[in-house]
Amino acid sequence: QKEVEQNSGPLSVPEGAIASLNCTYSDRGSQSFFWYRQYSGKSPELIMSIYSNGDKEDGRFTAQLNKASQYVSLLIRDSQPSDSATYLCAVNHWYMDSSYKLIFGSGTRLLVRP
């Protein structure tokens, strides 16, 4: 099992719809969870962080965390064409028998159709 798994997509949604992006992780000890957005040819940009079970809202974005089921999701309300990008999930994971480090998923490509 990969440490952090995401469906590669593409996830295609119409403009104005809710986009739902999911991520599962393998380390039950993980404590920190992050969502990044990456436009083609650009570097990852932090969208949200979440540390506790439940929902965290920031504008059109809502992160959801369920530690018991080991998944974290990102909802984007009122999706816009400018939201079309690859969304990376990152989870802190015990790394090389030394300490916790962020491990990134492969990303889900989101396409918002006008």
Added chain:
Amino acid sequence: ETGVTQTPRHLVMGMTNKKSLKCEQHLGHNAMYWYKQSAKKPLELMFVYSLEERVENNSVPSRFSPECPNSSHLFLHLHTLQPEDSALYLCASSQTAQGIDEQYFGPGTRLTVT
């Protein structure tokens, strides 16, 4: 300058060349990272430097050599690279290296090895 800066933004080098990538963070963070991002692969952590530790991914070839003279600057020295080393190299920084803090990325260096 704000955030995390990287130079050069693009680099083309032959397999026998020696070059260096530079990263500088203006966020007052104590940890810095080098990541490699190849097409259709997840971000791969190469090196971590912090006040507490230096962590290396043991799968990184010795032709990549990091240097961290202080908490604001990070270098990646490159020599005798292979074509498969062509990728986007990203620098990031965070408050600590424990994976619990938000990481902020620089714009990246697009490296092409010919």
